[in-house]
Amino acid sequence: MFLLLVLDLAGVLVFAVDGGLTARAATRLDIVGVVSLGMITALGGGVIRDILLPDLPPAALRDWRYLAVALVGGLVAYAASERVHRTTARPIKVLDAAGLSLFAVTGASKALAFGLGPFPAALVGMIAAVGGGTLRDMMVGKVPGILTGGLYAIPALTGAGIVVVSAAVGAESHLVLPAAALVVFTVRMLGLHFDLEPPSAPAPPTT
Amino acid sequence: MFLLLVLDLAGVLVFAVDGGLTARAATRLDIVGVVSLGMITALGGGVIRDILLPDLPPAALRDWRYLAVALVGGLVAYAASERVHRTTARPIKVLDAAGLSLFAVTGASKALAFGLGPFPAALVGMIAAVGGGTLRDMMVGKVPGILTGGLYAIPALTGAGIVVVSAAVGAESHLVLPAAALVVFTVRMLGLHFDLEPPSAPAPPTT
Amino acid sequence: MFLLLVLDLAGVLVFAVDGGLTARAATRLDIVGVVSLGMITALGGGVIRDILLPDLPPAALRDWRYLAVALVGGLVAYAASERVHRTTARPIKVLDAAGLSLFAVTGASKALAFGLGPFPAALVGMIAAVGGGTLRDMMVGKVPGILTGGLYAIPALTGAGIVVVSAAVGAESHLVLPAAALVVFTVRMLGLHFDLEPPSAPAPPTT
Numbered sequence: 001m002f003l004l005l006v007l008d009l010a011g012v013l014v015f016a017v018d019g020g021l022t023a024r025a026a027t028r029l030d031i032v033g034v035v036s037l038g039m040i041t042a043l044g045g046g047v048i049r050d051i052l053l054p055d056l057p058p059a060a061l062r063d064w065r066y067l068a069v070a071l072v073g074g075l076v077a078y079a080a081s082e083r084v085h086r087t088t089a090r091p092i093k094v095l096d097a098a099g100l101s102l103f104a105v106t107g108a109s110k111a112l113a114f115g116l117g118p119f120p121a122a123l124v125g126m127i128a129a130v131g132g133g134t135l136r137d138m139m140v141g142k143v144p145g146i147l148t149g150g151l152y153a154i155p156a157l158t159g160a161g162i163v164v165v166s167a168a169v170g171a172e173s174h175l176v177l178p179a180a181a182l183v184v185f186t187v188r189m190l191g192l193h194f195d196l197e198p199p200s201a202p203a204p205p206t207t
Numbered sequence: 208m209f210l211l212l213v214l215d216l217a218g219v220l221v222f223a224v225d226g227g228l229t230a231r232a233a234t235r236l237d238i239v240g241v242v243s244l245g246m247i248t249a250l251g252g253g254v255i256r257d258i259l260l261p262d263l264p265p266a267a268l269r270d271w272r273y274l275a276v277a278l279v280g281g282l283v284a285y286a287a288s289e290r291v292h293r294t295t296a297r298p299i300k301v302l303d304a305a306g307l308s309l310f311a312v313t314g315a316s317k318a319l320a321f322g323l324g325p326f327p328a329a330l331v332g333m334i335a336a337v338g339g340g341t342l343r344d345m346m347v348g349k350v351p352g353i354l355t356g357g358l359y360a361i362p363a364l365t366g367a368g369i370v371v372v373s374a375a376v377g378a379e380s381h382l383v384l385p386a387a388a389l390v391v392f393t394v395r396m397l398g399l400h401f402d403l404e405p406p407s408a409p410a411p412p413t414t
Numbered sequence: 415m416f417l418l419l420v421l422d423l424a425g426v427l428v429f430a431v432d433g434g435l436t437a438r439a440a441t442r443l444d445i446v447g448v449v450s451l452g453m454i455t456a457l458g459g460g461v462i463r464d465i466l467l468p469d470l471p472p473a474a475l476r477d478w479r480y481l482a483v484a485l486v487g488g489l490v491a492y493a494a495s496e497r498v499h500r501t502t503a504r505p506i507k508v509l510d511a512a513g514l515s516l517f518a519v520t521g522a523s524k525a526l527a528f529g530l531g532p533f534p535a536a537l538v539g540m541i542a543a544v545g546g547g548t549l550r551d552m553m554v555g556k557v558p559g560i561l562t563g564g565l566y567a568i569p570a571l572t573g574a575g576i577v578v579v580s581a582a583v584g585a586e587s588h589l590v591l592p593a594a595a596l597v598v599f600t601v602r603m604l605g606l607h608f609d610l611e612p613p614s615a616p617a618p619p620t621t
Contacts (some may be wrong), residue, residue: 023561032568033561047466052254054263061534120268134346139548139558144346147230147240154239168446259461261470327475341553351553354437354447361446 001113003174007045007181008059009069011102013059015069016042019136020077020096026140031078037136038074039067042099045131048180049107049124053114093192096145100156103185104129105177108160109167118164125155125160129184151191159184187200208320210381211313214267214388215253216276218309223249223277225286225302232299233347239287242310243345243351245281246274249306252338256314256331260321300399303340307363308391311336312384313366316374325371332367334361336391358398366391415527417588418520421595422460422473423483425516427436430456430484432509433550434491439506440554445492451480451550452488456513458537459545463538467528507606510547510559518543519591522574523581532578539574540567542599568590573598586589 023034043060050058060066107128111121117134130146130153137144145152162180190196226248231240233367244315250267267273312333318328341351352359369387397403433455437448457474464472473482521542525535544560544567551558559566576594604610 007234026563027557029561032566036560036567051258051465052264052268054261054468057466057530058536061466061530061537064533067533067537116268118265119271119274120264123268123274138345138552139561141348141555141557143234143348146243147236147346148234151242152239197429258465259471259475271564311457323471323475326478326481327471331471331476345552348555350441350555353450354443354553355441359446360450 001109003177004109005065005136007177008106009065012042012046012066013070013073013107014059014095015045015099015132017077017080018092018099019132020196021076021080021092021095022136022140024077026142026203033157034078035071037139038077039070040139041072041132041136042070043132044135045103045107045128045133048131049103052127053111053116053120055110055114069129075112096191097185097188097192099132100129100152101159101181103132104159105157105163105180108163109177112164112167118168120155120175122143122160122164125163126157131154131158150186151196155184155187155191158187158200208316211316212272214309214384215313216272216311218306219249219253219273219276220280221302222252222339223280223311224284224316225299225306226303226339229322229343229347231284233349241285242278242281244346245284246277247346248339248343249277249280250274250339250343251308252335252340253315255338256310256317256335259334260318260323260333262317262321283400293335295370301396304337304392304395304399307336307359307395308366308388308408310339311363311391312370312387315370317396319371319374325375329364329367329371332370333364336363336367352369358395358403360408362394362398365394415523417591418523419479421516421591422520423479424455425513425520426460427487428509428516429459429513429546430487431491431494431508432513433546434488435494435506435509436550436554438491440556449485449488449494450560451553452491453484455546456487456551457481457486457546458549459517459521459542459547462545463517463524463542466541467525467530469524469528471486480497499507499602508603511599511602513546513607514543514566514602515573517546517596518570518573518598519577522577524592526578526581532582534580536571536574539577540571543570544576549553565602569598569601569605572601 013186016038018038020034020038022041023029023037029037043066046066047058050056050060061072105124106125108125109120112118115120116124134144134146159180162183164178166176166180224247227241227245229248230236230244236244236300250273253273254265254267255342257263257267311332313332315328315332320326320332323331338352341353344351366387369390373383373387381390430452432452434448434452436455437443437451443451456481460480461472461474464470464474467583474484518539520539522535522539525538526532530538548558548560573594574595580590580594
């Protein structure tokens, strides 16, 4: 489906810039490091999705457009003026929220197309959405956002769930996918803006 | 096989509680973080096993009971009173030993059912047993127990080996699987209790 | 192909020693930890390659020679006299460069044999080459060399590219594979010797 490809590539692009900027923020990496982390962030979630479905070799390897878009995103992050960073960490968070939104809905949609049931398909969407960022964080030695980042996995699962429920009731997917992505993005950005966090367990004494 | 499923789900449950408690001990995570790390610990080893066999999509996605049990385990860890921690780190180690034991034998058994030879099947069992805990440790920035934890991989490989040898000589698996799991658990707990460690290489000068 | 197997096993051997020595250098690990990290380093890249192709169960599980060679390499690293370390970190870097070279060309060659196009095949070669070392670094809590290590991914991609281009023009692969591996090794060692680094982005303020 053409729409699915376009949304998927848009997710790749924003995640590639996000990962590249993260590389620059986390540690002084050279151009190969910045582009590599950008591409891993961009393609990691989709590759994990394609392994689970399975759809191998993964689309990221079969279709040159994935690699080209990820490469461009990584180079954009490398070339971005320092002012992009100097302001705040905001650009990374907005890009990350956009990638999260797009991959949640394309992941769930692709999983349905591969014959998975509604519940597994929603999970695949969530995993595709958080996978690239999780790899990115693990590589630079940070605890992944899915564990620490407040409203992160929940909006992704919600968006994937909207896609799955819409398919079950026969809704027109050309409208559903962008709308569901917008819901994820909005919830994620509201969560960031108002610093919403799910309830925390009381801190235990160190063991 | 029904017994295999029951033991596998028991392993999922104890690993989910284990992972969730680890999340609370490692860093002050919110409910999503605790449940997420619990579910990753619980399902990670089985997903790696199913990718290697291959049996895709993995059982953890195809069968809702895996997800339900992992979710329950994560919530139990979140709801556990602080006293569970305050005593010592013992509950995590006991749960981890139980999960290790169960996944070693179910992993080897499933690998045999998928036609792998005895030696690869024993390895798949060991990988299934240590996989979830290894992901858990990498995500919270700890060196995985398989590298540092004394008698960890060895008992898992032993238990998987018992399953494989028993199958080769035609022993009745209904008795073998629980017995082999008990052997792994006992060796692991004795190792912890007496602080047994395999021999260490002399510490090199830092390079 | 016999040559492919020999080169692949040579890569497994050098990576196993490399990973085992890294384990000893990074942290005081026992024999199980040293051998485990050696085997993960040795087999990780090939397993990732085989998942992506897909060729499952991976060769590392199906063919006992992979495991045997990796085990021997890990034990060699454990048994190596302390003088191996005391000199410098040089042995690890030379072994790592050798493994990188061998896996880049065998990975690309295997990917072509599985019907992948030239560009994806070159990427699979690069991923196979850097995969084991990346897992190794993530497990001991280091930022992977692919992100920080100067000329690391580039020579691997170059060597894989030589294999792919040679196949496209019908060159005799018995000569091509060792020659391409030699190119990767030479570029990598020159990069280390002259401390060549790709250009770096200006360090951003911490965000």
